[in-house]
């Protein structure tokens with residue numbers, strides 16, 4: 410199967426592949442969309458971030474139909490193999506089709522995520538023969554670095570309550586729910602004093618970690634909280650526990666795999682060591698099926714300072730009681746997490762202890778519930794909380810007229826539509842936050858290897874999904 414540039418969506422896929430479009434570098438591709446809108450005389454909005462919304466009027470006979478939002482993101486993840494020379498700021502992607510009918514970019518990501526959706530909308534905008542209601546074709550920026558373009562969209566731009574997202578889903582599959590999120594930084598100013606007592610480093614190692622959306626329901630250990638639990642237990646059993654340092658985790662959206670906690674204590678070293686061993690043994694048994702690689706170590710070392718026993722007690726208590734991990738799961742969709750927290754990173758900076766926590770929830774009220782719990786605990790233990798990047802999720806809706814139309818379109822092609830839900834964040838959730846009664850479907854062709862140089866797009870599926878999408882539009886009367 411060749412990559413046939415006579416097909417408009419292939420032509421536009423090639424056009425945008427010639428334009429470098431890493432996240433934050435979307436001006437040129439955004440202007441390219443604007444040029445097409447101008448050429449056809451369509452109304453458009455291009456905002457200061459270079460999000461673009463192009464309005465294509467209803468085709469004859471659809472003037473009274475509810476308008477539709479369509480949406481894809483302009484940016485792509487820029488990854489290449491080490492031995493490949495490619496400048497993602499300047500060079501066009503080097504597209505080629507293999508013998509099995511997959512489209513690739515030589516040595517780099519292909520950007521089918523989400524170039525396929527962008528190409529579909531450009532083809533639809535450029536085709537006067539299609540039948541559909543008024544379309545608000547929305548091209549967002551900086552999706553891959555935190556949905557930043559979508560988060561900046563304004564309600565006033567839209568006058569539709571139906572929406573087709575062209576980023577999630579697949580040829581036979583529609584996404585039906587995603588989570589919202591918020592970042593909470595929990596901090597406490599510490600008072601250090603010189604300390605020459607014997608010191609120890611508690612090390613938590615060998616955990617699996619994983620993405621805080623995809624793996625949060627798998628009972629994997631959180632290295633930071635396990636270090637705090639062990640230290641608390643040592644303090645309770647042996648007495649004289651003074652925190653000197655703590656660090657762990659790499660990213661707020663990843664379950665932390667490793668942590669180090671340094672403390673000083675004048676208590677009997679043998680007792681301390683026995684207590685630590687007992688904790689490691691208990692934790693190892695708890696995690697034997699989820700984190701079989703877990704191990705802990707207690708290493709004597711020297712420290713120069715610590716916080717007092719009282720402050721230590723506060724910090725460790727806080728870390729022992731903060732809610733973490735899976736909080737709620739869906740009773741409508743099997744295996745779907747719908748509310749969770751992840752204490753992802755901990756460190757001390759300028760004598761201030763900071764914990765970077767990511768809260769996810771499909772329902773805003775669950776988000777509020779988790780935030781409230783953290784607030785209560787912060788005020789009780791003398792921590793401060795700063796909340797940022799909050800965006801709303803997309804909770805599962807049982808009856809969706811748009812999903813029903815898509816199901817029928819696919820059924821006539823012999824495809825039984827599957828439904829998929831994610832605990833991750835999607836732009837769908839941002840739109841749902843802007844327009845609460847929005848009816849949402851997602852649709853895409855088959856592609857694999859997103860965010861890696863192995864990314865490839867199934868060209869036969871690219872054809873079929875476009876035909877199905879056009880049929881969906883035609884039925885949105």
Ligand SMILES: [Zn+2]
Nearest residue numbers: 482522523576
């Ligand atoms: Zn994407």
